[in-house]
Amino acid sequence: MDRERQQELREKDRQYVWHPFTQMKDYAAQDHVLIEKADGIMLYDADGKSYYDTISSWWCNVHGHGNPRIKEAIRRQLEQFDHIMFSGLTHQPGIELAEQLVQVTPDGLTKVFYSDNGSTAVEVAIKMSFQYWQQIGQQSKTNFVFMENSYHGDTIGAVSVGGVDLYHAMFKPLLFNAIRVPSPDVRQLGNERTPEREAALVADALDAVRTLFRERAHELAGIIVEPMIQAAGGMVIYPAAYLRGLRELCAQFNVHLIADEVATGFGRTGRMFACEHAGISPDILCLSKGLTAGMMPLAATLCREEIYAAFYDDYATQKTFFHGHSFTGNPVACAVALESLRLFRDEAVLEQSQAAANTLTEQMNTFTSLPHVADVRQLGMIAALDLYRDPETRTPFASDLRIGTRMYHAGLAEGLILRPLGDTIYYWLPLCTTPSQIEDIVERTQRVLRQVTAPLS
Amino acid sequence: MDRERQQELREKDRQYVWHPFTQMKDYAAQDHVLIEKADGIMLYDADGKSYYDTISSWWCNVHGHGNPRIKEAIRRQLEQFDHIMFSGLTHQPGIELAEQLVQVTPDGLTKVFYSDNGSTAVEVAIKMSFQYWQQIGQQSKTNFVFMENSYHGDTIGAVSVGGVDLYHAMFKPLLFNAIRVPSPDVRQLGNERTPEREAALVADALDAVRTLFRERAHELAGIIVEPMIQAAGGMVIYPAAYLRGLRELCAQFNVHLIADEVATGFGRTGRMFACEHAGISPDILCLSKGLTAGMMPLAATLCREEIYAAFYDDYATQKTFFHGHSFTGNPVACAVALESLRLFRDEAVLEQSQAAANTLTEQMNTFTSLPHVADVRQLGMIAALDLYRDPETRTPFASDLRIGTRMYHAGLAEGLILRPLGDTIYYWLPLCTTPSQIEDIVERTQRVLRQVTAPLS
Incomplete structure (x- = not known):
C-alpha cells in the first residue's frame, strides 16, 4: 500500500475509531x-x-x-446458506458442532448453548447456574464466588466475577456482589519455591474455599475459575492440585464449578482443555476464542444433564431459559469450528x-x-x-x-x-x-x- | 437430504443442543x-x-x-487476512467502516467502538456513560433509566435496563437498580385513539421523565431507549414526538440519551436509522443485527466527541476504557458491513x-x-x-x-x-x-x- 494511502488510513483511524483496551492518547504519538x-x-x-x-x-x-481448509469451509457453507435464526429453526453445522463439542470436552457435559463471545459464554453460565437453583427449590443459592486475579470478560455479569481491579473497580456500583477467594499464585513464594511449599500454598487456598463453603454454601450458586492459568491477571500458572481440590469441594458442598476455558480451550495448554491437566470435569464450561480457530465470533456454554433437566418442563411452568443472541449458532462460524476440529484430527x-x-x-x-x-x-x-x-x-x-x-x-x-x-x-x-x-x-x-x-x- | 439423515440430525439436535429462548420440551413433540x-x-x-x-x-x-456481493466480499477479505487483534493493530475494513458509520448515522456521533452483538453494544454504552460521569467529576451520576416494555439484550447489564418481566424478573438479585419510566404505548388508548389523545399520552409519558429528571438528574447517567419501536416488548410503535421530547429533556437535565438501534438500524423502519423519524441525535448509539446485513456477528457503539474526550488523557491518569472482546473489529465482519453499505448506495x-x-x-x-x-x-x-x-x-x-x-x-x-x-x-x-x-x-x-x-x- 502506498505511503499516502497509509497516511490517510492512519488519520481516519485516529478520527473515527476507539480501539478496545487502549488509551487513545498513547496512540497520538505512536501509530497503530x-x-x-x-x-x-x-x-x-x-x-x-x-x-x-x-x-x-x-x-x-x-x-x-x-488456513486454506478454513477458508474453503467458509466458502462451502456460504454456498449452502448464511445466517439463519437458531430458534424454531436448526441446521447441520450447529447440530454437528454441538455433538463434537460434547465428545471432545471433559466427561459429563451433555448440552451446548451457543452465544457470540467469551463474555456472553460466561453470562450464560452465570444465568444458567442462577436459574437452576431457583428452579430446583434452593432459592437462597444466588451468590457467585471468583478468584483473586481472575478475568472473565467485560459485560457487567462477567465483570462482577472479575478479580483484576484495573479492569473492574471503576464499575463497582453496577456489579452484583460476588465473593473473592485467594489465587493459588505460586509466585508468592518468590525464591522459596519448593514442591512442599507449593502444596502448602494450594492447601491454604483450598482451605479458604472450604471455610467459605462450610459457612455459606446454602447461599452459593457457583464458583468460576480459569483452569490452570489466570491469563489476563498476569499469566498465573497454578498447580493442577488446586483444581482437583476445588472439584471435590464443589461436589461435597453442592456448588457449581464453572470452568472458563475461553482462553485455554482447544489445545493451547498442551491438552485439548486445561481441565484435563487435573483430570476433572466442571458442571458448566465456557468456550470461545479457539473454538473457531480464532477466525470469527462464536462461543458455547456446555452443562451437565441435570442442569438442563431443571429447565425442561411444560411451557406453562415458566422454566424456559430466556437467553439468546441474534447470531446464536451462526452457521458459518459453526462450519469453521467443525473444520478446525477436523484439522485437529487429520493433522x-x-x-x-x-x-x-x-x-x-x-x-x-x-x-x-x-x-x-x-x-x-x-x-x-x-x-x-x-x-x-x-x-x-x-x-x-x-x-x-x-x-x-x-x-x-x-x-x-x-x-x-x-x-x-x-x-x-x-x-x-x-x-x-x-x-x-x-x-x-x-x-x-x-x-x-x-x-x-x-x-x- | 434423505429422510434417514434428517432423522439422525433431529435426534442429535435434541440430544446435544440447547436452543435460545426455547422451552426444549416444546420441541419433544414438534421438530425444529x-x-x-x-x-x-x-x-x-x-x-x-x-x-x-x-x-x-x-x-x-x-x-x-x-447475496452474491456479500459472499464475494467475504472471499476477498479472506484472501487478504482473516481475524487479527484490533488493539495495537488496525486494518482498513475496520477504519473505513468506522468512517462510514459516522457518516451515515445521525449527526454529532464521531467515534466508533466495536463489539460483537447487541447485548455487548449496550453494555459498552452503559459502561461508557457511567465512566464518563466519573471522569468529569460528577461521580453521583451512576443510575440508568429505561422504559417499561423495553428489551436491550440478555447480558446482566442489558437485562438490568430491560422492562419485559418475562425475560428479566428471574434475575433480579443479579441486576443493578435502574429506574423504569412509562412507555408511550398508544395501544393503551384502545378504540379511543385520536391524534389529541395520542399527544396527551406522549405528554404524560414525558412528564414522568421530566419529574424524574427534575428530582434526580444529579444521580442519572443515562436513559436508554429503542427509538420508534419497542420490538421484543410487543412491537410497540410509538409517536416520534416522544423521542423529540426525550432529546430535549436529556439536553436540559444533562442525562445521556442512549439509542438502542440494534434492531431498528439500517433501513428497517423506512429510514436508515429510526432516530431520523424524530430528527434527533442520541449521545450514544448502539448498532448490530443489520450492521452486517444479518450475515455475522458485529456490533458498534457510537458516541459524541465530548464523551470520547473524557477518556483521552495521559495513561497514568487511568482514564482508559478497559473494555474489549477478542473478535472486536473482526475484519471479515467489517468487510461484510462495508459491502452492505455499498449495496445500500448502489442499489x-x-x-x-x-x-x-x-x-x-x-x-x-x-x-x-x-x-x-x-x-x-x-x-x-x-x-x-x-x-x-x-x-x-x-x-x-x-x-x-x-x-x-x-x-x-x-x-x-x-x-x-x-x-x-x-x-x-x-x-x-x-x-x-x-x-x-x-x-x-x-x-x-x-x-x-x-x-x-x-x-x-
Whole structure:
C-alpha cells in the first residue's frame, strides 16, 4: 500500500475509531500497526514488514492465519446458506458442532448453548447456574464466588466475577456482589519455591474455599475459575492440585464449578482443555476464542444433564431459559469450528504441537540467566516471565517506566507482536508454530529485553 | 437430504443442543425446522419445502440470504487476512467502516467502538456513560433509566435496563437498580385513539421523565431507549414526538440519551436509522443485527466527541476504557458491513424498499376487517397486529391457548416463518422483499389466522 494511502488510513483511524483496551492518547504519538496481510503465524504491515503474532491475536488463533481448509469451509457453507435464526429453526453445522463439542470436552457435559463471545459464554453460565437453583427449590443459592486475579470478560455479569481491579473497580456500583477467594499464585513464594511449599500454598487456598463453603454454601450458586492459568491477571500458572481440590469441594458442598476455558480451550495448554491437566470435569464450561480457530465470533456454554433437566418442563411452568443472541449458532462460524476440529484430527495438531512445546521449554530456560527476569513459567504453547528491577527481591520497576509498553514498541521494531500485561512478558503461540520459529521468536525477544532493560540497569 | 439423515440430525439436535429462548420440551413433540438452503427471503428445509423468512432471521437479514456481493466480499477479505487483534493493530475494513458509520448515522456521533452483538453494544454504552460521569467529576451520576416494555439484550447489564418481566424478573438479585419510566404505548388508548389523545399520552409519558429528571438528574447517567419501536416488548410503535421530547429533556437535565438501534438500524423502519423519524441525535448509539446485513456477528457503539474526550488523557491518569472482546473489529465482519453499505448506495435499497413498504401498508389494512384483530400498525418494513378474543374490548385469549405458538405452527404448514411475541403477530421483512412477495405473505398469513382462530370463535 502506498505511503499516502497509509497516511490517510492512519488519520481516519485516529478520527473515527476507539480501539478496545487502549488509551487513545498513547496512540497520538505512536501509530497503530496497519496490517495488510496475514499468513500462518506472520502478520504483514502495509509496508510489507513482517511480525510474529506471538499472542495469537488475543489468544484466539489456533492453526495460523489464512488456513486454506478454513477458508474453503467458509466458502462451502456460504454456498449452502448464511445466517439463519437458531430458534424454531436448526441446521447441520450447529447440530454437528454441538455433538463434537460434547465428545471432545471433559466427561459429563451433555448440552451446548451457543452465544457470540467469551463474555456472553460466561453470562450464560452465570444465568444458567442462577436459574437452576431457583428452579430446583434452593432459592437462597444466588451468590457467585471468583478468584483473586481472575478475568472473565467485560459485560457487567462477567465483570462482577472479575478479580483484576484495573479492569473492574471503576464499575463497582453496577456489579452484583460476588465473593473473592485467594489465587493459588505460586509466585508468592518468590525464591522459596519448593514442591512442599507449593502444596502448602494450594492447601491454604483450598482451605479458604472450604471455610467459605462450610459457612455459606446454602447461599452459593457457583464458583468460576480459569483452569490452570489466570491469563489476563498476569499469566498465573497454578498447580493442577488446586483444581482437583476445588472439584471435590464443589461436589461435597453442592456448588457449581464453572470452568472458563475461553482462553485455554482447544489445545493451547498442551491438552485439548486445561481441565484435563487435573483430570476433572466442571458442571458448566465456557468456550470461545479457539473454538473457531480464532477466525470469527462464536462461543458455547456446555452443562451437565441435570442442569438442563431443571429447565425442561411444560411451557406453562415458566422454566424456559430466556437467553439468546441474534447470531446464536451462526452457521458459518459453526462450519469453521467443525473444520478446525477436523484439522485437529487429520493433522494430529495436539501431537505436533508437543514438539514445539518442548522447544519452548528449552528456549524459556535461556531467559532465566538474563538480568531482571523472574518466574519463568510455561504450559503447552503458553509461556511467561516477569520483569523486575531486582528479581531476587521481586522489587518492581517504577510503574511510570511502563516497561511492558517499552517492550511492546521495541518488539515491533524486531518484528514481534508482544503485548505484555504490565511487566509480565508472555507468549501465547498458535499451535502451528514450528520449533525453529520459536527459536527465532525467543532470540528476538531477548534482543528486545536487553535493549529495553540495559539503560535501566 | 434423505429422510434417514434428517432423522439422525433431529435426534442429535435434541440430544446435544440447547436452543435460545426455547422451552426444549416444546420441541419433544414438534421438530425444529431443519434448514438446508437459503436464498433471498426464502428458506428451504431438508425436504426442499420453502418458507418466507418474514422476520429476517431475528430482525437481522437486510438484503436477503445468499447475496452474491456479500459472499464475494467475504472471499476477498479472506484472501487478504482473516481475524487479527484490533488493539495495537488496525486494518482498513475496520477504519473505513468506522468512517462510514459516522457518516451515515445521525449527526454529532464521531467515534466508533466495536463489539460483537447487541447485548455487548449496550453494555459498552452503559459502561461508557457511567465512566464518563466519573471522569468529569460528577461521580453521583451512576443510575440508568429505561422504559417499561423495553428489551436491550440478555447480558446482566442489558437485562438490568430491560422492562419485559418475562425475560428479566428471574434475575433480579443479579441486576443493578435502574429506574423504569412509562412507555408511550398508544395501544393503551384502545378504540379511543385520536391524534389529541395520542399527544396527551406522549405528554404524560414525558412528564414522568421530566419529574424524574427534575428530582434526580444529579444521580442519572443515562436513559436508554429503542427509538420508534419497542420490538421484543410487543412491537410497540410509538409517536416520534416522544423521542423529540426525550432529546430535549436529556439536553436540559444533562442525562445521556442512549439509542438502542440494534434492531431498528439500517433501513428497517423506512429510514436508515429510526432516530431520523424524530430528527434527533442520541449521545450514544448502539448498532448490530443489520450492521452486517444479518450475515455475522458485529456490533458498534457510537458516541459524541465530548464523551470520547473524557477518556483521552495521559495513561497514568487511568482514564482508559478497559473494555474489549477478542473478535472486536473482526475484519471479515467489517468487510461484510462495508459491502452492505455499498449495496445500500448502489442499489438504492432505501428508495426501492419504499415501494414495498407502501404495499405493506395497503396489505396490512386488509387485516383490520378480520375477526380477533386489533391495533394493526406499521413502520417501514415492520408491521404488527394483536390477536384478542374480543378485539373491541381488548379481551385476550386465555394464555394457555398459546395463540402465538399455534400461529407459528400453522404458519410453517403455509410456508411462513412467523414468530409471534405472545399474541402479537408481526413481520420484520428483509428490505429486498418485493411487493408481490408481500401480497403472498399476507394472503398466507390470513389463511393461517382464519385456520387458528375459527375453532376459537
